[in-house]
Amino acid sequence: MQRIGSLPSDDSSPGWFHTSRLRQPRPPLIGDAQAPWVVIGGGFTGLAAARQLALNFPNDTVILVEAQQVGFGTSGRNAGFLIDVPHDIGAPDYIGDQANAKNILALNQRGQHILRDLVEQHNIVDAQLRHSGKYQAAIEDKGIAVLNAYRGGLEKLGEKVQLIEGDELKEHIGTSFYRKALFTPGTMLVQPSALVKGLADSLPENVKLYEDTPITAVDYGQKTTLHHPTGRIIADKLILANNAFGQYFGFLQGRMLPIFTYGSLTRPLTAAEQASIGGKDFWGVIPADPFGSTLRRTHDNRILVRNSFSFNPDGRHKPGYTDKVRQSHRLSFERRFPTLTNVEFEHTWGGGLAMTRNGQGFFGQLRENVYGALGCNGLGTVRGTATGTLLANMLAGKNESLTEFLLAAPKPNWNPPEPALSIGVNFTLRTGQARAGLEA
């Protein structure tokens, strides 16, 4: 029996979770269960995989287990950007190989469309899904250079882009902090916790969702035995959709980097404060520099700030770290909105990403009767939705060109051993954040 060496443990202050609908979680599993299909992880990837398996095999039970509550983990902690366009930071024009970029675009759009259709079909109105596009914005010269290069790459890909500058930009996003932004219309914005709560509550009837049910040990064989605090689950086929925690099930060890990033939400702005900043009433900005700040004005007139990273090798939150991060969020917020110094943050939280050194995730078979879609690389809302769905289709014998693309993609690279790994990752995060300058 293999014990799971680390279990999810997120901080208690995820703003999107607390400001969305209070939901009655499904009770934990008590005792034993068995099913032809078991999915671990109730985030975007696991919810998509479980739903699609249930649709593909309507006579089978699909068990979905989540260690915490749905909407409380990383899938409910992100900035809520459902981004269509690829952004390869390793390529000079941020697009790189056209054929690869087209597949990434198609994958992201697939995830977007699945989520959009489910929101409509199940009337998940509190997900606040809006087709608002995104502004990729810059203040420093190197950020402006990124936007110019990226514009060229996107145009080669045939994507619509618009450069917006100076005073005109303030009319969009209510701050004159940025010099330039590249607007791409295809991004959708959501309240991520409300969305995943809604997805969980609209699963097909043959999905049995157990929340607050951590898998604590596993035995592999013809069937897989999963141990949880009060019993066992026997799975004919197991799907791992638990991102960086997939490592503790014996796969991709030494190939994923559990890195946390952090968000804060202000209280809702008053009508006078909204009028003082102007701009549209709903927008999202992502930084030209990957170490810069993400910014949003939400449906309920709050401002979201996301920046800062930490390397948390066990995938769990670091107690007290959010207090430090809140100061950095405050500085970023006041630089952008100097007239809103009285607007306090109500929530500051962190969430775990599964990064890999070559930016590749894993998709496919991990061993006999065990499959996975792991390694979100920071943008897993749409990617996870698409890969979870495609994996479930592959298991039903329905292969598509995107499945072939994912199966043929390079696997995540190996990490160097410790202590070189921690020294290297911490150095990269520290210097990246310092070099981001005003973009942070």
Ligand SMILES: Cc1cc2nc3c(=O)[nH]c(=O)nc-3n(C[C@H](O)[C@H](O)[C@H](O)COP(=O)(O)OP(=O)(O)OC[C@H]3O[C@@H](n4cnc5c(N)ncnc54)[C@H](O)[C@@H]3O)c2cc1C
């Ligand atoms: C602050 C922040 C901002 C972000 N912004 C964006 C954004 O704007 N757009 C975007 O696309 N992405 C964004 N991301 C990344 C995005 O949230 C992730 O890529 C996405 O959540 C990955 O989804 P997933 O379902 O693969 O994994 P997760 O959301 O991590 O879900 C995996 C689940 O598995 C569960 N689990 C793990 N181990 C076990 C176990 N042993 N037993 C049972 N359950 C287990 C966990 O509790 C977890 O809920 C952001 C992330 C953060 C933290």
